[in-house]
Structures are given as C-alpha cells and as structure tokens.
Amino acid sequence: MFSEKVRSIDISGIRKMFEGAGPNAINLGLGQPDFDTPEHIKKGAVQALSEGFTGYTANLGIPELRQALCGKFEKENHFSVRPDEIIVTSGASEALHLALSALIDPGDEVLMPDPGFVSYSALTKIAGGRATGVPLDEKLTMKPDAVNECITPKTKAIILNSPSNPTGTVEKKQEIKALAEIADDNDITIISDEVYEHFIYEGEHTSPAQFSDNVITINAVSKTYAMTGWRIGYAAARKDYIEQMLKVHQYIQACACSISQKAALAAITGPQDCVGEMRDSFKIRRDLLLEGLSAMGIRCVRPEGAFYAFPEVGDKDAAQKLLKSGVIVAPGEAFGNNGKGHIRISYATSEANLKRALGIMGKVL
Numbered sequence: 001m002f003s004e005k006v007r008s009i010d011i012s013g014i015r016k017m018f019e020g021a022g023p024n025a026i027n028l029g030l031g032q033p034d035f036d037t038p039e040h041i042k043k044g045a046v047q048a049l050s051e052g053f054t055g056y057t058a059n060l061g062i063p064e065l066r067q068a069l070c071g072k073f074e075k076e077n078h079f080s081v082r083p084d085e086i087i088v089t090s091g092a093s094e095a096l097h098l099a100l101s102a103l104i105d106p107g108d109e110v111l112m113p114d115p116g117f118v119s120y121s122a123l124t125k126i127a128g129g130r131a132t133g134v135p136l137d138e139k140l141t142m143k144p145d146a147v148n149e150c151i152t153p154k155t156k157a158i159i160l161n162s163p164s165n166p167t168g169t170v171e172k173k174q175e176i177k178a179l180a181e182i183a184d185d186n187d188i189t190i191i192s193d194e195v196y197e198h199f200i201y202e203g204e205h206t207s208p209a210q211f212s213d214n215v216i217t218i219n220a221v222s223k224t225y226a227m228t229g230w231r232i233g234y235a236a237a238r239k240d241y242i243e244q245m246l247k248v249h250q251y252i253q254a255c256a257c258s259i260s261q262k263a264a265l266a267a268i269t270g271p272q273d274c275v276g277e278m279r280d281s282f283k284i285r286r287d288l289l290l291e292g293l294s295a296m297g298i299r300c301v302r303p304e305g306a307f308y309a310f311p312e313v314g315d316k317d318a319a320q321k322l323l324k325s326g327v328i329v330a331p332g333e334a335f336g337n338n339g340k341g342h343i344r345i346s347y348a349t350s351e352a353n354l355k356r357a358l359g360i361m362g363k364v365l
C-alpha cells in the first residue's frame, strides 16, 4: 500500500533513542541550543500579532526580511543576492526539501558527507534520488578528492555542511573553493547547509557561493538565535533555482509562518550580542567535554564548530549502554555507515549536566 520511496526511509535513529529514555536521563542528544529565544526577537512576534499580521504572506517571504537577508549575505558571507533570489521557508529542513525536489529526477545521485546530517539521505530518497555517502578523511573533513571519486554522470548535487552536524568539523576555505570548482567543472549544484555558521570556535566560515553561482545556500534562524520551534529558514540562489523551488513551496507550504517571519526580521536586523553570548558558552562547554573525553582516553577529532562532538568509542552498542545508565547520546550509525563505532554528543546543555554525564561515561565506556 505504501510507496517504495517512503518505505525506503527509516525513522530517525536519534528519535528512537529518545523513545527508550527514562524521565531523569541527561539529554546529550538534542540538536538545539538550550537557550530561550532572546526577548527582542519575541517582541517582533508579539508586535506582529497585535497588529493582526496573521494572514498569508508573499510566497517568497515578506520583502523586508528578504531585503535584510541580502544585507546579511553581503556582510557576513561575502556574496551578493537580490531579494528575488531568496526564499523564506519553514526551517532549513523545508529549504533542503525544496532544493532537492527542484533538482532531482528518479535515479539521480546526490553526494553527501558520511557521516552526515540524517535528513540528507531521507530527503534525497523522498525526492526520488539516490544518496551517495562521501567517506570523510581521518580529520572528519570532506576532501575534494573524495568527492571527485564519487561523481558519476548521474550526480546532480553535492551537499556541503560546514560546520557539520554530527562531527563539528569546519571545512577550510581552500577546500570549499576546490569543491566550488568541481561543481562548476561538472555542472553540479552545491547545496550548502550553513545553519551552524555562527558557532565556530576556531577557524572561519566560508560560503561556497563566494566562488560559484551553482550554489544553493541554505540557512535558518533556528540555531543562530535559539529559534528551532519558530520554523524559519531560507535559501539564496540564482533566480532560476529560486523560481523552481518556489513552485514546490507554494503548493506544499504557501508561505512560512507570518508571525515567525516578523520574529526572524527582528533577529536578523536586531542586536547580535545574543549570538556571541551563546557561542562563548558553547565554547566553554566544548572544552569541558573534550577535556573529559581525553581524560578517559577516548579519541575525538577536535570539533571546531556547531555544538557536537563525535568521539570514536569503538563499541557499536555504546549509545544503548549509555542510555541504560541515564545518558542520551545519538548512535554514530544514525548518521551513515561510516559513523559506526562513534557517538554524537550534543553539548548544548548545562555545564552541570555535562559534568554528570562525563562521570557516567567514564564508568560505562
């Protein structure tokens, strides 16, 4: 009765862990900041409500938000777009779905990091495509050579995610430039998922759209401003990409939530101190976690961004064992075959929780 496409995707391996957790478990499985949305952003939403801004908006998103995003891309990401080259979506998730739906015909291949964010392969399959994992190197980076080796005549897109979920890796500028050249040479689109761009502790963020216009840049206010529940993301790309993505968006979504768009406008145009404060506290927690892991002798590539560490624990049942002892982490294989033997630890939680969890890990692992 159900489609082959839907049967071919699994319930997320992370979700399964939550279902098995006790009420007092320490949750290091979450993919969201543990902070509340800043007040000035909430005020944007309250004002929208009190002004009755509760109807459909333009399909592409409210013009003032798209205009503000043009300024953000120019200033922070060093590339220029016009407001009609931006679409506001229901989270980065919808933007990924639109990009893949617009590009993929049945049997087309999408290259993606393995391990990589769980949605990439599922959304590729939903779009009718085939997901090809690009093995990461020993530093958990996606090397241009490794990408080159995976390209076939069927390859339509490469998904790049720096800083990465689940590894925390930040790709270097020269590697991103090389990837952009590969995309141009092979007429392949880069889908660049930049949702963690503001959480970088060493190194710097590079957008491939600086180097190529065969790029769909995807981002969201979700992580940057602690707004995961508001469901606002956005994509920037050449107008021909946005026009095709808009066709899908207008039928499945019509527009992103009007009230949340006003909150996102307040986030993008308002004071940015809240972002720096979150980044500073994530850095302290990252260092605490890395120290704890290293004291246990657990090998972990130093995550330079996002709020995840991806240590190699060598035990495929580690996540289950930790769960039984009251610590929720995501099993590495949830992120692809090459994630086996690892766990993903989210350190978007209090230092007290991290310390308690490290104590338990020391006994279990």
Ligand SMILES: Cc1ncc(COP(=O)(O)O)c(C=O)c1O
Pocket (backbone or CB within 6 Å): 031, 090, 091, 092, 093, 094, 117, 161, 164, 165, 193, 195, 220, 221, 222, 223, 228, 232, 233
């Ligand atoms: C790499 C990455 N991309 C996209 C998303 C989805 O973001 P949103 O909540 O804006 O849909 C997530 C959420 O965990 C993520 O980790």
